[in-house]
Amino acid sequence: MTGKTVVVLGSGPIRIGQGIEFDYSCVHCVWALQEMGHRAVIVNNNPETVSTDFDTGDALYFEPVTLPDVLSVVAHEEADGVMVQFGGQTAINLAEGLAAAGAHVLGTPPEAIAAAEDRGQFDALLARLGVPRPPGRAVRSLDEARAAAEEVGYPVLVRPSFVLGGRAMEIVQGPADLEGFYREADAANPGQPVLVDQYIVGTEVEVDVVSDGVDTLVPGIMEHIDRAGIHSGDSMTVYPPVGLSREVEARVVEVACGIARALGVRGLMNVQFVVDGEGTVFVIEVNPRASRTVPYLSKVTGVPMVRLATRCALGESLASLGYGSGLWCSPEDGRTGYVATEAEILQGVRQAGLFAVKAPVFSFQKLGHVDPALGPEMKSTGEVLGVDFTYEAALYKALVASGVVFKPRGQVILTVADDDKPAAVAIGRRLHERGYPIGATGGTHDALAAAGVPSERLGKVQEGSPNLLERLFEGRVSLMVNTPGRAEQATREAARIRRACIETGVACVTSIDTARALADALDVFEYPSPACCLTLGEYLRPAPSHPPAEPADSIA
């Protein structure tokens, strides 16, 4: 099949939650169509993008991405089909209307898109597959919301259905706060139900998959290294995962493949999971379209995800493209890349020879009166990537690239929840041995002292001098480790600490595992020469001897 005219929908103006990533996907879709011998026509109204460069597509219609405008272009071009999965929520929202008006929606069919976004249908599908999701319900009144919250137990996650980027989404700790957040979620998308789900504390995991409707390729698994409950767009993530068991990885692949097949996905799909303390994998969200992680995942796995998705959307199979169902493992040590089955994952595979850490970047200093506390609503405007052969170096690069300023020999402040105290003591001991001064608040200080690790006792935010905010503003802090407990007081304090860290450019870590990695990375901060400086291709396809010694003309 060649010579078809395909309309590719862009994602409109850049906003928080729908950024430049979708321009990347649209442009790659256009290139893939052209490579197949089709005519790619772009509809978009954002002047800042590559997709609206007049020589990107075979034709450019500089028009709003709304149903009537798109239908008009489809008619004018006598287009054979419309690609809706690369232009973010803006484009995918038009799928149903386009189909109803007789346009041919390519890739995942509109009914499948609706099934993924409709709570009732999606719950039924998961139940059929035997996949758990956090218990909860779609409700249409405050009374129903109260009943649902009591039934599943607080804390609950309250959010509107069918909205972008976690808008008006909140974690509600108790009945007193429910009404306000319910009203906010209801107002965000009037007429649509509000979702009330149990909030599960655990590790969040995310995948973007390519499916041809039968086979499904998982190019990589991303692990969030901030505590659960922070919007995926605002969370630091690492690829490949550093803290997941083989069983969890195999289960994530199994579930993602099962959902893609059951829905009949042809193209891209994003699935977000939370893994609780027992290792149970819950599905929290499914987006039957390209997500914001597609560009970075394509780059660090070497899998041309949008190209494969475009070909699948036009009817080709993954098998014919040289892939199949399972988890992609990058080429390494002279081996070529291959797709690992679940059985292979259970025996242990190495997804990649590199580590890639994605860190969010915020614009708070430009916006007055905005609370920089992170939660389920996305607030970042951009992202950076740190790539290296070790997790520590990748983490270091991501933080430096996102604007974190490291003060050599500065104080490391520890203020952690009770569950994390043993781990904090171990971190504190290592830091102390390496000569870092430590500051700690009440309970953490006592735990360190009991283990014989010296630290300066600091007050919490509302306590008297010296407290940790003072230390931050004095510019003497290298690193802030704050793992708040679940009490409301701790959540509020965490918000103030986070704000102060953003204002002062200090790295703020909210998960104890990341703290452990970062404590190791402190060495890299101080002596960065072991961190590599290589092209993406050299990280992806290293010579067998890698990680390499620095070249002779290096300035190390």
Place this chain on the structure above:
Amino acid sequence: MKKILVIGSGPIVIGQAAEFDYAGTQACKSLREEGYEVVLVNSNPATIMTDEETADRVYIEPLTVEFCERVIARERPDGLLPTLGGQTGLNLASQLAEQGILERYGVRLLGTQLDAIRKAEDRELFRALMREIKQPVPESWIVESDSELEALLDVVPYPCIVRPAYTLGGTGGGVVYSREELWETGRKGLKLSMRSQIMLERSLLGWKEVEYEVMRDGKGNCITVCNMENLDPMGVHTGDSIVVAPSQTLSDVEYHMLRNASLRIIEALKIEGGCNVQLAVNPDSFDYYVIEVNPRVSRSSALASKATGYPIARVAAKIAVGKTLEQIENAVTKTTKACFEPALDYVVVKIPRWPFDKFPGGDRRLSTQMKATGEVMAIDRTFEAALLKAVRGLEVKAKGLDSWHPQGEDSTNGDASDALRAALAQPTDERLWALAEALRRGWSVEEVNRVSRVDPWFLRKIQGIVRAGSPGHPRQDGDATEGSVYKMVDTCAGEFESFTPYFYATAESEDDAATVLERRPAAAVVAME
């Protein structure tokens, strides 16, 4: 010269967004067309420029001096193109030059040179240069005592801005309208300033804000790509303003006066590439002032490129490697050269997209600090149609200039509502709707102009839209094809034949696109390498 290093703009933040991926991607393609090997550094993975298809050697590494030096040490590029990565890229290139790193590795800076960039960006150097070429900059005075202040009371123009030096967050400053106010605010400012110093500057609040996008090559050939006019008068950041291209309210005399000024400035700065000149124009006279110059590609140049079809970044990259404007092909017509100034037979409207839906508690007031995360652009044959098309594409609640109620409006207050008056006077993301609402309630154009300072021409157009009843978006009802044809953006208003299928819809009868589409071969295999 074989190998060129390009520095990207890093993560997306407000004020530095996707436009630099567009510019950088174009530049990489343009340089490779000329046979150069391109090395790219950028920490932002969500970009086309960091694709292995776009550049020959891609480094996704932190944009710090240290990592850039390591890239330079490994790659040994012959040249560095610093003007494509926004302020981030430019600052980094300056640091590399100042620390002697470029010299040590024999890397030549391409395009606009650093001393030109310094002259454009350093306030005092820029003012000195403007005085040298007799271009007006807003007058300013440094005052360090009450007696100096007293001597200036009858000298400075009113309104006048008072800026105390070295106070936290500029406390104690403000706009003063009379000598009494200046005496009071000025003395207070002197007390508040830790160094007992204030600066007085002519206030241009309410003046028209106009921008020219200009190009210059190494031989000194200059053109203007287009000019743009802000619907919001001075006082709102260009990135937060509604922008119209070409300008709509300037007389021919004013247009050419400002065009000449822009060309003289780019000549004096010895820019080699693209440059953006911002000017303030007195709505009641022929007075103007030069406000600012951006000696690099910018958000405005991306908009100008899309508005005209003239690829500024592509041409700037070729100029940087020594080509002249008459040697560079116009990629749209393929028959004319880059030294032809584009001609527009349509109107372009840009409206910013703000993040206040995400931050309901955020401060919605607009001033000199940009707050928008993105923007939409619309092309049509009239200002009214382009404005409505842009609004429709914003993906906000309003689908047109619908009725709107200011916060805190007392409904018994009727037309003279103070809340509405305040909404006209104070620019916010909702001011366009406030303007329409005032005109809908029968306020006169003169009254709305007096309060908002928005030019009467724009106001009369908006009045026309609201009087026409439900704003004229003919295709709002889902009837897709009725009454719309497609016209071409061809850079030359139809004067030359053009081959690039870049279209916009309009409610007319003659479809230009049809002829272009017929010309293409039936199978249309336009494979791209």
